[in-house]
Amino acid sequence: MSEPDPFDEIVDAETTSDPDLAVIEAGSRTLRTQSGPPPGDGIPARPADPEVDKALRAVEQELLGRWPETKLDPSLVRMEALLDLLGDPQRAYPSIHITGTNGKTSTARMIEALLGAFELRTGRYTSPHVQSITERISLNGAPIEAERFIEAYQDIKPYIDMTDAQQEHRLSFFEVLTGMAYAAFADAPVDVAVVEVGMGGSWDATNVMEAPVAVITPIALDHTDRLGDTPGEIAVEKSGIIKQGATVILAQQPVDAAQVMLKKAVETDATVAREGMEFGVGSREIAVGGQLLTLRGLGGEYEEIFLPLYGAHQAHNAAVALAAVEAFFGVGAQQAGLLDVELVRKAFASVLSPGRMEVVRSSPTVVLDAAHNPAGGQAAAAAITEAFGFSRLIGVVGTSGDKDVRGLLEAFEPIFAEVVVTQNSTHRAMSADDLAALAVEVFGDDRVVVEPRLDDALETAITLAEEEDEYAGAGVLVTGSVITVGEARLLLGRA
Known part of the structure; x- marks a missing residue:
């Protein structure tokens, strides 16, 4: 299946030339006088330097001019061609690959925070963005700086042009951004990349790496015109991220979706850890500003975990994220025992997920x-x-x-x-x-x-x-x- 239409992906109101957005600029003058929480939420503002802002807008407009994925055949040929020219940067670091219907971005942010707490250099690639396109590529827990985003595009632009010239269709918006992310992670360099699919799995542009850990968040009906009409049909596409010998962290799923995932795991000789069986949420209590959790991980129980996010679904995302990081470190298999509980607490207490409750x-x-x-x-x-x-x-x-x-x-x-x-x-x-x-x-x-x-x-x-x-x-x-x-x-x- 193809990734989302690139015009589906662009949500940065400030970068579009649509004259209808004059209402946002006018309306904001009134609404910004209202009281609200202070900033500091991980969403970058537009660059203060006018020249940098101009350059960022130019890059955004070039990306917007790319072909919609809806006009492209489901294929990884273009991505593989681009990455081959770039020297396969996605092979320079191990990855944790995340698919599912809901909860992918929040889970990715939690995994990133946990890895960072253990002093690993991280790269995170998520979509779509809430306000700024630079949110999609994060390094060490922070959105990539505008200057670095521009450089990442300019560095691979010659190879984008070469790929475009060799292929029947030009690279799409999402494919170019994915290439930028993989190259930026290799250049940083990062110790581990946390990568969220754009849509589906098998034919998603991100699915050009051999991730040792595959995470499947809950599957529900969405994008049914492209992925299927039942959770089981959708799971067939999403199970494509499960690679040979990987560890699969499986959130609670509809029965038909779980059956598909387990069958794929058998076919690929993958190890499966299931929420509600090998890991899960032990308990949760409402707390000021979030919730207090006991999480049952692959290595045992982690108590008194404060998560500054609301909802039972975020508690389940936390359990999935913890199990993914344990699997990455080998806990529950080669290594016994808990991760450092204090570091786990520190990581979860720092998690932000803008636009989610x-x-x-x-x-x-x-x-x-x-x-x-x-x-x-x-x-x-x-x-x-x-x-x-x-x-x-x-x-x-x-x-x-x-x-x-x-x-x-x-x-x-x-x-x-x-x-x-x-x-x-x-x-x-x-x-x-x-x-x-x-x-x-x-x-x-x-x-x-x-x-x-x-x-x-x-x-x-x-x-x-x-x-x-x-x-x-x-x-x-x-x-x-x-x-x-x-x-x-x-x-x-x-x-």
């Missing part, structure tokens, strides 16, 4: 969550109910048109008192009117407000949350798309 404003509280499919919506609904206990919750929802939008809305129906439907700035966005028609069917006419402009939608939701004293405990949840969350983040002054 993230509080960006107070009075009233505004939370952002990038849920974009029914499974993600159900996890977000459970998390916000458990962690915040709002007396009244207003939803702001902007989705892409190619998702199971009805399923997403149904996941939030029990918890939203009212929903403000809107749309983000990209061509993939479902129009506010079309979204409203679906929302009325799910919520009823009296609970749906339509505000096509995202800045107006945020203002309306905040006003609804503030309007009556009896709702002093009211909150706002912005959701439906990474793109919507990224643009809301910008409007609320978080970049």
